[in-house]
Amino acid sequence: xxxxxxxxxxxxxxxxxKIISTLKLFVEGVKKRGYxxxxxxxxxxxxxxxxxxxxxxxxxxxxxxxxxxxxALTKGADLAAILTNLKNNDVLxxxxxHRLPKPVEELLYPVMEDYHLDIIVGKGPxxxxxxxxxxxxxxxxATTKLALLSAPLRNRFGLILRLDYYEIDDLTKIIKRTCxxxxxxxxxxxxxxxxxxxxxxxxIANHLIKRVRxxxxxxxxxxxIDVKTVKELFNMLEIDEFGLNTIDLKYLQIIGKRFQNQPxxxxxxxxxxSEDKKTIEEFIEPYLLRLGLVKKTTRxxxxxxxxxxxxxxxxxxxx
Numbered sequence: 001x002x003x004x005x006x007x008x009x010x011x012x013x014x015x016x017x018k019i020i021s022t023l024k025l026f027v028e029g030v031k032k033r034g035y036x037x038x039x040x041x042x043x044x045x046x047x048x049x050x051x052x053x054x055x056x057x058x059x060x061x062x063x064x065x066x067x068x069x070x071x072a073l074t075k076g077a078d079l080a081a082i083l084t085n086l087k088n089n090d091v092l093x094x095x096x097x098h099r100l101p102k103p104v105e106e107l108l109y110p111v112m113e114d115y116h117l118d119i120i121v122g123k124g125p126x127x128x129x130x131x132x133x134x135x136x137x138x139x140x141x142a143t144t145k146l147a148l149l150s151a152p153l154r155n156r157f158g159l160i161l162r163l164d165y166y167e168i169d170d171l172t173k174i175i176k177r178t179c180x181x182x183x184x185x186x187x188x189x190x191x192x193x194x195x196x197x198x199x200x201x202x203x204i205a206n207h208l209i210k211r212v213r214x215x216x217x218x219x220x221x222x223x224x225i226d227v228k229t230v231k232e233l234f235n236m237l238e239i240d241e242f243g244l245n246t247i248d249l250k251y252l253q254i255i256g257k258r259f260q261n262q263p264x265x266x267x268x269x270x271x272x273x274s275e276d277k278k279t280i281e282e283f284i285e286p287y288l289l290r291l292g293l294v295k296k297t298t299r300x301x302x303x304x305x306x307x308x309x310x311x312x313x314x315x316x317x318x319x
Contacts, residue, residue, distance in 0.1 A: 004181050006052050007052065008055070008059050009056060009059060009060065010024055010027075010060060012056075013052070013053070014174050014177070015166050015170035015173075015202075016049065016053075016164075019053075019163060023040075023056075023161075026038075026040070027057065027061060030061060030089070030138070031061070035088065035089075035136035036089075036136060036138040037158070038158025038159060039138060039139040039141070039156065040139075040141070040157060041097075041141045041142075041154070041159070041160045042140065042142045042163055043142070043145075043160070043161075043163070044144070045163075045165060045201070045286070046144050046201075046203070047201040047203030048163045048164070048165060048200075048201055048202060049163055049202055050095070051093065051142065053163070054067070054091060054093040054142070055093075057091055057140065058090070058093075061091065061138065062089060063087070063088075063089035063090040063137075064090050064091070065090065065091040066086060066090065066093065068082060068092070068093070068094055069094065070094055070095070070096045070097045070100040073094070073100060075101075075103070075104065076103060076104055079104055079117075080117060080132075083117055083135075083137075084132075086134075087135050087137075088136045088137070089136065089138075090135065090137045090138075091137065091139075091140055092137055093140045093142065094140070094141050095142045096143060097141035098145050098146075098148035098149050102150075105150065105152075105153055109153075110131075111134050112157075115133065115135070115136060116131050116134060117132045118132075119132060141153075165199075165200030165290070166198075167200075168192075171195040171200070171202065172191055172192060172195045174202050175194050175195055175205055175209060176191060179191070179209060182209065184213055184225060185223065185225060186224065186225040187225070187226050187227070189227040190212075190227045190229065193230045193231065194208050194209065194212065194230060196242070196243065197239050197241065197243040199287055200290075211237065212225060212230060215229070215232075215236075242291060242293075244287075244288075247284060248284060248287070248288060250273060251269065251280070251288065252288070252293060252294070252303060252307055252311055253311065254273065255294070255301055255302060255307075256308060256313050257311070257313065258272070261302055261303050261308065261313070262300075262302070263301065264301050265299075265301075266280065266300075266301070269301065285301075292304055293306055293307035
């Protein structure tokens with residue numbers, strides 16, 4: 001059942017309309033030529049469908065997909081073992097491709113350009129390079145940190161596409177589809193309530209539905225999941241109407257209440273939250289900044305009027 005959540009075709013895929021249109025042209029071109037002429041790179045926040053899109057492309061090309069990650073390919077032999085088991089029109093999906101070790105990355109260059117893998121056989125003066133043919137595959141890279149990719153690797157991708165956060169309407173469609181697959185009786189108001197808390201991310205939306213399903217199954221007397229049921233669950237999980245959790249709210253309260261919305265440096269926030277700075281910058285702040293609740297200044301972080309209003313701290317003296 002869990003695997004059924006992933007759409008298999010472009011027609012089933014919800015959202016990212018411009019990217020889907022571009023990928024349809026790519027697939028049509030491959031089908032007409034009989035082989036791929038370029039490779040794809042997806043980048044964007046986690047949980048927005050990069051792996052799902054790679055699976056869809058493999059299905060549309062009538063090939064199979066091999067999924068690995070940059071961190072898993074520690075040496076050239078790892079890459080060679082994968083490539084020798086692929087066939088024409090298959091897809092090699094490399095998640096977090098920015099974590100590829102440099103020697104493995106350099107081995108990938110001739111594969112992407114000429115469909116050949118160069119392997120060094122032997123050691124010392126007797127060492128020689130053997131060039132092995134590679135099937136006509138499509139390599140799809142995915143990363144949450146495009147800037148960490150080296151320029152030579154990035155430039156070898158013919159299509160570089162950014163996947164963005166989802167709008168409420170598309171999230172609502174995804175939630176409806178998931179509920180249908182889970183055979184969950186749910187009303188439209190409850191679906192809207194879930195989509196508002198999904199932080200623009202399908203993965204989070206599906207995780208929330210699983211929590212809703214667990215909660216619903218524990219309520220034997222419930223015939224339908226209504227908005228009251230959903231709100232009761234989210235109160236228990238401490239997720240507010242913006243999708244903010246306990247750590248998000250604590251971050252806002254440190255700036256707004258403890259420091260009375262004076263600019264606060266990252267080090268101070270880190271000590272106050274007992275979280276490292278990387279966690280704050282990569283996992284806590286992006287969503288708060290996207291919502292417009294926080295603003296970065298040269299002196300530190302402060303809350304916006306929207307952020308102050310969300311905490312109930314807005315007064316005439318602050319306007």
